[in-house]
Amino acid sequence: MQSFSSEASFALLEKLRAERPLVHNITNYVAMTVSANVLLALGASPAMAHALEEQDDFAAFGSSLVVNIGTLSPPWIESMKRAAGLYAAAGKPWVLDPVGVGATTLRNETAADLLALRPTVLRGNAGEVLALAGFAGGVKGVDSTAGSDAALEAARAIAEQFGSVVAVTGETDFVIDGKRTVAIKGGHELMPLSTALGCSLSGVVGAFTAVAPAFEATVAALTVYAAAGRMAGNRLKGPGYLPAELCDALYALDESKLAANADAKQI
Amino acid sequence: MQSFSSEASFALLEKLRAERPLVHNITNYVAMTVSANVLLALGASPAMAHALEEQDDFAAFGSSLVVNIGTLSPPWIESMKRAAGLYAAAGKPWVLDPVGVGATTLRNETAADLLALRPTVLRGNAGEVLALAGFAGGVKGVDSTAGSDAALEAARAIAEQFGSVVAVTGETDFVIDGKRTVAIKGGHELMPLSTALGCSLSGVVGAFTAVAPAFEATVAALTVYAAAGRMAGNRLKGPGYLPAELCDALYALDESKLAANADAKQI
Amino acid sequence: MQSFSSEASFALLEKLRAERPLVHNITNYVAMTVSANVLLALGASPAMAHALEEQDDFAAFGSSLVVNIGTLSPPWIESMKRAAGLYAAAGKPWVLDPVGVGATTLRNETAADLLALRPTVLRGNAGEVLALAGFAGGVKGVDSTAGSDAALEAARAIAEQFGSVVAVTGETDFVIDGKRTVAIKGGHELMPLSTALGCSLSGVVGAFTAVAPAFEATVAALTVYAAAGRMAGNRLKGPGYLPAELCDALYALDESKLAANADAKQI
Numbered sequence: 001m002q003s004f005s006s007e008a009s010f011a012l013l014e015k016l017r018a019e020r021p022l023v024h025n026i027t028n029y030v031a032m033t034v035s036a037n038v039l040l041a042l043g044a045s046p047a048m049a050h051a052l053e054e055q056d057d058f059a060a061f062g063s064s065l066v067v068n069i070g071t072l073s074p075p076w077i078e079s080m081k082r083a084a085g086l087y088a089a090a091g092k093p094w095v096l097d098p099v100g101v102g103a104t105t106l107r108n109e110t111a112a113d114l115l116a117l118r119p120t121v122l123r124g125n126a127g128e129v130l131a132l133a134g135f136a137g138g139v140k141g142v143d144s145t146a147g148s149d150a151a152l153e154a155a156r157a158i159a160e161q162f163g164s165v166v167a168v169t170g171e172t173d174f175v176i177d178g179k180r181t182v183a184i185k186g187g188h189e190l191m192p193l194s195t196a197l198g199c200s201l202s203g204v205v206g207a208f209t210a211v212a213p214a215f216e217a218t219v220a221a222l223t224v225y226a227a228a229g230r231m232a233g234n235r236l237k238g239p240g241y242l243p244a245e246l247c248d249a250l251y252a253l254d255e256s257k258l259a260a261n262a263d264a265k266q267i
Numbered sequence: 268m269q270s271f272s273s274e275a276s277f278a279l280l281e282k283l284r285a286e287r288p289l290v291h292n293i294t295n296y297v298a299m300t301v302s303a304n305v306l307l308a309l310g311a312s313p314a315m316a317h318a319l320e321e322q323d324d325f326a327a328f329g330s331s332l333v334v335n336i337g338t339l340s341p342p343w344i345e346s347m348k349r350a351a352g353l354y355a356a357a358g359k360p361w362v363l364d365p366v367g368v369g370a371t372t373l374r375n376e377t378a379a380d381l382l383a384l385r386p387t388v389l390r391g392n393a394g395e396v397l398a399l400a401g402f403a404g405g406v407k408g409v410d411s412t413a414g415s416d417a418a419l420e421a422a423r424a425i426a427e428q429f430g431s432v433v434a435v436t437g438e439t440d441f442v443i444d445g446k447r448t449v450a451i452k453g454g455h456e457l458m459p460l461s462t463a464l465g466c467s468l469s470g471v472v473g474a475f476t477a478v479a480p481a482f483e484a485t486v487a488a489l490t491v492y493a494a495a496g497r498m499a500g501n502r503l504k505g506p507g508y509l510p511a512e513l514c515d516a517l518y519a520l521d522e523s524k525l526a527a528n529a530d531a532k533q534i
Numbered sequence: 535m536q537s538f539s540s541e542a543s544f545a546l547l548e549k550l551r552a553e554r555p556l557v558h559n560i561t562n563y564v565a566m567t568v569s570a571n572v573l574l575a576l577g578a579s580p581a582m583a584h585a586l587e588e589q590d591d592f593a594a595f596g597s598s599l600v601v602n603i604g605t606l607s608p609p610w611i612e613s614m615k616r617a618a619g620l621y622a623a624a625g626k627p628w629v630l631d632p633v634g635v636g637a638t639t640l641r642n643e644t645a646a647d648l649l650a651l652r653p654t655v656l657r658g659n660a661g662e663v664l665a666l667a668g669f670a671g672g673v674k675g676v677d678s679t680a681g682s683d684a685a686l687e688a689a690r691a692i693a694e695q696f697g698s699v700v701a702v703t704g705e706t707d708f709v710i711d712g713k714r715t716v717a718i719k720g721g722h723e724l725m726p727l728s729t730a731l732g733c734s735l736s737g738v739v740g741a742f743t744a745v746a747p748a749f750e751a752t753v754a755a756l757t758v759y760a761a762a763g764r765m766a767g768n769r770l771k772g773p774g775y776l777p778a779e780l781c782d783a784l785y786a787l788d789e790s791k792l793a794a795n796a797d798a799k800q801i
Binding site: 028029030031033034070071072073074100103104105106107192193194195196237238239240241244 | 315
């Protein structure tokens with residue numbers, strides 16, 4: 001329990017701000033600007049590069065990689081696979097955000113191929129985690145029509161089979177590996193009404209994985225983001241200003257604000 | 268006249284909020300994030316997907332489609348045509364926004380090809396509607412150097428020939444089919460100074476077409492958007508915050524606010 | 535000195551607002567929306583078009599071109615080269631923003647190829663200007679590990695060899711041609727924490743080059759942007775609202791505000 005305190009998460013945030021990791025993103029068009037701004041406000045250094053010809057160069061100096069399949073096309077898929085393989089081979093962390101998996105064959109096949117490359121962290125909502133577990137080959141016993149308990153079961157199965165930390169995010173977030181589950185509360189009901197804030201969270205997870213082991217990093221990322229999201233949402237009456245307010249909340253987050261807004265518990 | 272009252276438009280907005288239609292967008296890079304946020308604030312569920320490989324899957328569950336040619340390239344054109352054909356074949360509505368038609372041969376040919384697929388609604392400014400009528404084959408008698416009266420004449424010609432509802436938007440908006448013309452006032456002079464708000468309006472039209480017949484849907488979409496735009500613009504001194512303020516105005520729009528700001532009249 | 539006064543820069547801003555030049559951008563995905571909004575707030579008319587098939591048409595009526603290599607891929611590189619060649623051949627100004635040059639072979643080769651097409655203005659940070667000078671063929675004697683003095687030396691070498699005005703931007707900006715150097719102060723420490731504001735500045739340079747000779751245009755662009763950035767940043771406590779606030783500052787910039795915030799000196 002001690003290691004998931006707000007103090008522990010804040011210590012990792014301070015480490016991140018000091019080290020300013022370069023987070024290499026291959027992400028969707030809708031999320032690029034928002035993700036870059038969220039990463040800058042957090043204290044990381046974002047780079048967006050999707051060309052196959054640039055993946056080897058970026059993998060050589062990137063601190064971590066975030067792959068997001070929100071607006072796929074075949075040339076990007078090649079780059080995603082190339083980059084994921086390079087980061088994995090170099091022992092560097094990478095995060096998979098399987099946006100919309102379950103919706104199309106192209107997303108299903110791409111997400112399954114990427115999952116087979118064993119992402120350090122998989123982050124998705126309950127439906128995405130369930131869908132991915134449902135057709136990712138060896139993952140058994142998942143009822144894709146079931147609710148959040150089934151999503152946690154699917155997350156555990158993925159974690160065990162692929163060695164990934166799995167973050168299932170929603171009204172309550174869950175971080176799961178083969179043995180542990182941490183539940184994180186926070187955020188705000190306006191967040192789903194502002195596009196790409198889930199994608200940006202995957203970017204934040206990528207930034208934290210560059211400065212800490214995957215499980216602790218993911219818990220810290222979700223704790224920080226849920227706290228900043230709650231603070232930002234509470235200041236607003238609608239979703240329009242939420243990305244800007246969220247960036248300001250991340251930028252100004254200090255230990256006492258995080259302590260007052262963090263809620264992470266091992267369950 | 269009764270059917271274009273603010274009460275009628277608000278009833279469709281309430282229906283949209285209840286049904287939360289999935290609006291499938293193949294839109295330009297500049298407009299993607301803004302359009303997604305506008306659709307979320309309105310109460311719809313946006314999806315952005317441009318790969319040819321995903322069009323059949325999305326067309327199977329999308330409620331409506333919005334095709335916007337703002338940042339064209341040949342692979343996207345193939346996807347636009349495929350998607351438009353699929354929605355049309357399924358009897359589902361789709362909206363064409365011919366951004367910048369008249370400026371390049373690629374846009375002219377693409378817009379004409381898409382118009383030939385008979386969009387449910389065509390939305391453009393006066394120049395775009397005139398340009399499109401001018402080279403879209405059989406549309407006759409249009410003087411592309413003429414003013415807004417000529418644009419209405421062009422809109423009527425397109426409506427008759429292709430069976431589309433045509434929305435000509437500007438300081439005053441017009442919704443035209445073969446028989447009726449509705450003029451809608453509102454919006455704000457700051458709106459043309461914030462990018463992609465016209466593109467986002469096409470997204471809003473797409474959302475309304477998923478819950479009502481094309482003419483009534485288009486009138487309601489333009490009425491709601493003009494009212495929210497006027498309210499948002501009146502709160503600001505410059506264009507910087509307009510997208511955020513517009514989203515908040517859409518999110519908070521209720522029957523009395525719409526009644527106080529709506530201005531739609533059959534002419 | 536007289537010609538770099540705030541009065542001179544404001545006179546060019548007024549000319550720009552009156553002429554409303556069409557600035558054709560081939561820029562990165564992250565910067566597109568922000569750049570378009572900045573250009574609109576400034577008083578220019580932005581167009582984003584990347585397809586090879588559209589370059590000849592746009593080059594025929596565009597007032598100036600901005601090429602930004604932030605999110606490269608081979609098809610876009612072809613369009614960039616085509617467009618740069620067309621604007622150069624027509625005697626129209628074009629601006630090169632070599633984002634991230636030095637990071638990857640693809641960027642290095644692309645930036646060098648584009649520099650060989652002799653941009654009217656090259657705008658980059660010190661590291662980019664140094665990197666570009668380091669491998670752009672005949673530019674000699676540059677120590678790419680050196681600091682800002684070395685960047686100015688590199689800028690002068692590029693200016694002499696390629697006939698470009700070179701803007702090296704950072705905490706202090708410098709505008710250099712073969713003979714003159716102007717130093718411009720302003721901006722705000724929050725600016726590097728909001729993505730694409732450097733890219734947007736390149737857009738602003740492009741707009742000014744459409745209404746004045748390259749050196750005077752670049753000085754005016756940087757003077758106006760630094761003043762607006764300072765005013766915007768001073769109103770804020772974090773980076774979240776900076777793009778919106780910067781647009782409002784540009785939109786409302788008048789002669790007295792510019793005079794109070796401008797700081798450009800020939801050195």
